Amino acid sequence: MATATRTLTRALRTSARPSTRSAFAAAPRVAFRQGGRRFYSSESPKSSSSAWIWGVGAAVIGAGGFFVWQQDASASAEPKAFAPKFEDYQAVYNEIAGRLEEKEDYDDGSYGPVLVRLAWHASGTFDKETGTGGSNGATMRFNPEAGHGANAGLKAARDFLEPVKEKFPWITYSDLWILAGVCAIQEMLGPAIPYRPGRSDRDVTACTPDGRLPDAAQGQDHLRNIFYRMGFNDQQIVALAGAHALGRCHKDRSGFDGPWTFSPTVLTNDFYNLLLNEKWQWKKWGGPKQYEDSKTKSLMMLPADMALVQDKKFKQWVEKYAADNDLFFKDFSAVIVKLFELGVPFAEGSENQRWVFKTTA
Numbered sequence: 001m002a003t004a005t006r007t008l009t010r011a012l013r014t015s016a017r018p019s020t021r022s023a024f025a026a027a028p029r030v031a032f033r034q035g036g037r038r039f040y041s042s043e044s045p046k047s048s049s050s051a052w053i054w055g056v057g058a059a060v061i062g063a064g065g066f067f068v069w070q071q072d073a074s075a076s077a078e079p080k081a082f083a084p085k086f087e088d089y090q091a092v093y094n095e096i097a098g099r100l101e102e103k104e105d106y107d108d109g110s111y112g113p114v115l116v117r118l119a120w121h122a123s124g125t126f127d128k129e130t131g132t133g134g135s136n137g138a139t140m141r142f143n144p145e146a147g148h149g150a151n152a153g154l155k156a157a158r159d160f161l162e163p164v165k166e167k168f169p170w171i172t173y174s175d176l177w178i179l180a181g182v183c184a185i186q187e188m189l190g191p192a193i194p195y196r197p198g199r200s201d202r203d204v205t206a207c208t209p210d211g212r213l214p215d216a217a218q219g220q221d222h223l224r225n226i227f228y229r230m231g232f233n234d235q236q237i238v239a240l241a242g243a244h245a246l247g248r249c250h251k252d253r254s255g256f257d258g259p260w261t262f263s264p265t266v267l268t269n270d271f272y273n274l275l276l277n278e279k280w281q282w283k284k285w286g287g288p289k290q291y292e293d294s295k296t297k298s299l300m301m302l303p304a305d306m307a308l309v310q311d312k313k314f315k316q317w318v319e320k321y322a323a324d325n326d327l328f329f330k331d332f333s334a335v336i337v338k339l340f341e342l343g344v345p346f347a348e349g350s351e352n353q354r355w356v357f358k359t360t361a
């Protein structure tokens with residue numbers, strides 16, 4: 001199965017999929033020059049581009065501060081102050097992108113899907129009532145959070161990013177994990193995902209309690225409880241779930257097994273189309289209850305995925321996204337930006353100054 005999906009994925013990529021990498025993916029990438037440097041922005045530069053650049057500097061400095069570290073301890077007794085800029089984050093992006101497919105035998109040939117899941121599980125612990133959890137902190141580095149059942153298998157993603165952290169020691173783990181999610185989505189031909197840095201790492205005391213992430217065996221009431229707690233609505237829940245076009249379930253992680261789509265390393269609206277148009281039946285096996293498509297028996301759906309067509313309010317959004325990939329990309333980009341920023345104390349005013357990284361794909 002892995003080989004078949006990999007072959008199809010490669011075919012899709014080489015054919016460039018003009019309909020999936022759509023106008024929306026291209027439109028927000030505004031490139032402009034200032035002071036001999038090239039910048040990419042999610043919005044047009046303001047009439048005074050120097051004000052925009054000041055704004056970016058303020059966002060980074062205000063939120064993350066200067067990073068102080070010593071590159072070569074013997075060279076100088078003075079630690080160097082370093083305020084990373086767009087180009088520095090783009091360099092981290094490029095490093096991650098260049099390594100996504102370095103291990104041919106990993107899953108369907110890319111670490112992209114598991115990096116998206118890491119970024120989502122780091123963010124999805126947010127509780128809007130208490131303001132706890134969210135992508136600030138990277139507390140999944142520690143037990144008990146690393147050992148929560150929902151996070152099984154994410155060590156693969158965290159370990160994958162360790163050499164990147166070593167090469168760019170100034171970036172926090174929490175900014176790095178989210179940047180990796182952004183990079184993975186864009187490199188898997190998804191829409192542009194505007195990004196802003198400013199997350200700081202926290203210690204073990206900031207670990208969130210178990211049970212904040214969704215349980216795949218449950219249905220619509222559970223999904224609403226979990227995602228409303230983060231501050232999302234029905235439309236946003238359905239848009240987020242489209243990420244299940246990517247990757248697969250693993251018996252040794254969640255207990256479930258198999259991919260949702262035939263192209264698990266390319267982001268498309270296929271998850272919705274398959275959910276609506278295929279005939280799904282319970283899989284007869286010794287594992288947890290999951291669905292399989294009756295035609296090929298090679299694709300899967302979780303009970304929580306199936307809830308999106310069993311519930312009328314969810315289903316209307318599944319239908320819209322199945323019919324319109326551009327709409328899915330637009331809404332997915334907006335909602336994942338919100339997800340990835342949950343619980344982060346960004347500098348005031350920085351919400352209009354996100355960066356869009358240039359893809360390497």
Ligand code: HEM
Binds near residue numbers: 117
């Ligand atoms: C709606 C509630 C959700 C449930 C119940 C759920 C559940 C699961 C489960 C059980 C797996 C399999 C893990 C494994 O065995 O490796 C998985 C994988 C995945 N999930 Fe979700 N998920 C949900 C929402 C999301 C969201 C919101 C995103 C991202 C925006 C996401 C992205 C992914 C990705 C990319 C994978 C594949 C990981 C890989 O290939 O290693 N999921 N999810």
